Structure formats: structure tokens, C-alpha cells
Amino acid sequence: MEAIITVVGFLGAGKTTLLKFLISSFIDKGWDPFVILNDYENANIDAQQLSNKLELKAIKALSGSCICCTGIMELRDTVNKLPERLNGITLIEANGTTDACSLMEFLGVGLLKRYLPPIQISVVDVNNWQRRGEHNELERNQIQISSLIILTHLEKVTKQRELVVIEDIKKYNPTGKLMHLENLDVTLFPELKSSSNTVKKLDHKKAHWSSCSTDLPNLPSSKAIYSICAELPKSILRVKGCTIIDGEKTYTYFERNPDGEVFVRPFNGIPITGSKLLTIGPGSTPNLLKHAIKISLEKK
Structure with missing residues (x-):
């Protein structure tokens, strides 16, 4: 069966950097990745930035819709129409304001039986975690049901700041694995399971x-x-x-x-x-x- 991995995280946290790492790592391990990119405006620009790692036919850009609500049908339809591949894996990068909990709730319904339940990875900018003012709730929402949380921008912070952020993250997601990007080994992914955390619903207008x-x-x-x-x-x-x-x-x-x-x-x-x-x-x-x-x- 084919795995689906969604990558979420606040604007500028480092989702695309993680995505590039995953593409290279999966290809090196003999996997055949397909990437779906979502953004409010012109996701094709981001798609072209990945064309030195994948052929453009293995990248799909979804622009102008919110894949956690109005765009979910297009996303699900795109995933279901992907050609079956030997060692295929589908990577979805959501836009930086995505209601990540709603995305997983909606995406997990209506997929073909050849797919495993989707797994979510969240990217957290340790330097700016919960320094988003009125958008702090949205940032917290984006880590609640992630099976894996990647910590980024560590070069900008002290070890004490990192420990404080880790402790805070665990309040909202006690079961997610936390890891630095340089320590990420994609061979561990088969061990990841969909999160069973109880989540606090977000007022969806805050993601628009x-x-x-x-x-x-x-x-x-x-x-x-x-x-x-x-x-x-x-x-x-x-x-x-x-x-x-x-x-x-x-x-x-x-x-x-x-x-x-x-x-x-x-x-x-x-x-x-x-x-x-x-x-x-x-x-x-x-x-x-x-x-x-x-x-x-x-x-x-």
C-alpha cells in the first residue's frame, strides 16, 4: 500500500526545506515520490523550484484554494488519480495557514484502498514558536495531530529556548515524536502511525x-x-x-x-x-x- 505524508507548519517554518530533504532521501532509498503543493497564490512557482529534484510530471500545484476545506475535494481527487507506482509515496505540502486538524479529518475519507491512512509531519520554527500574536492558536493547531514534529531554526536560539519550546509542544501533542532535521531518517517512517490525540477545534475562519x-x-x-x-x-x-x-x-x-x-x-x-x-x-x-x-x- 502507498503512504501519504502531509507536511504542515506556519509560514516560513521550513516546510519546503523539509520537503526537498524528503524527496532526495526517498529517491536515494529507491522510492518513487509524487509531490502535491498547495498555496494561496501561484503554487506553480514553488513547484518549479523542485523540478531539479523531480520531473514536473511528478509534481502537482494546487493554487487558490484551502485544501483543509474548499479545496479538499480537488486534493482528494488528485491523490486518487495518481498512477500506481512501484514503491510510490505521496508527499503533500499544505499552505502555511492550513487548519491541519481539519485537513487530516477530511483527507482520510474517500481515498482509494491502495493508500495507507495519511501521516502528518509538522515543522516548528523554534525561534518564533508562539510568538505569532493573534495567530498563536493556528500555530498550535498545526502540531496537535502530527505523528512527527521537525524542529527548525535552531541556529537562532539557545538550548534553553529549545527545551522550553519542546516542553510546550508536548502539552498540545504528547505522543508526537520530536526531531531535528539533520537527525531525520526516512527509514523510520513505516513505524509512524496516524495520531490519536484529542484535538481542540480551531475556528476555521482563522485559517482563511x-x-x-x-x-x-x-x-x-x-x-x-x-x-x-x-x-x-x-x-x-x-x-x-x-x-x-x-x-x-x-x-x-x-x-x-x-x-x-x-x-x-x-x-x-x-x-x-x-x-x-x-x-x-x-x-x-x-x-x-x-x-x-x-x-x-x-x-x-
């Missing part, structure tokens, strides 16, 4: 955030990327973009995490939707994005 995107012109330099990110308010918890820097032949990808840290790196290939700026978080509107781009270009 505004998001939007707009076309992004070529930028004069990488400084413009940092300027755009600085212009967008802190209420925007996730910023992503892909564009051409003047004088360069390849595309550049960038993202701003909820803590304000900006990362810039080469993009793998050419974005099929063209250059874009995308945001997730309260207050996301096309006019806000266009204003940030305009101000940035005027500073050149």
Missing part, C-alpha cells in the same frame, strides 16, 4: 487569510527586492516573488518570512506565469503590491 499577486517588472538591482519587502507592512506575513534583475539572463526568486528576514536566490527555470509578486496576510491587495513596486522603482 487574504492573499493576492501582481505582475512584477524587471528590477534594476537586488536592492529593489529588499526595498519592496520593506515597503510591505508587517501584517503581510509572507512575501514571495520572481523576476529578472537588469543585466542578468536568469530569473531571481525571493521571499520574506514572517519575522522580516529576506532571502534571495536563483530561480530554477522560467516561471510559467511570468514575473510575479505574491503576498499572504491581512491587508493583501493588488494596490498595496503595486504601490510597493512603484515606490521601490522610484528609489533607484
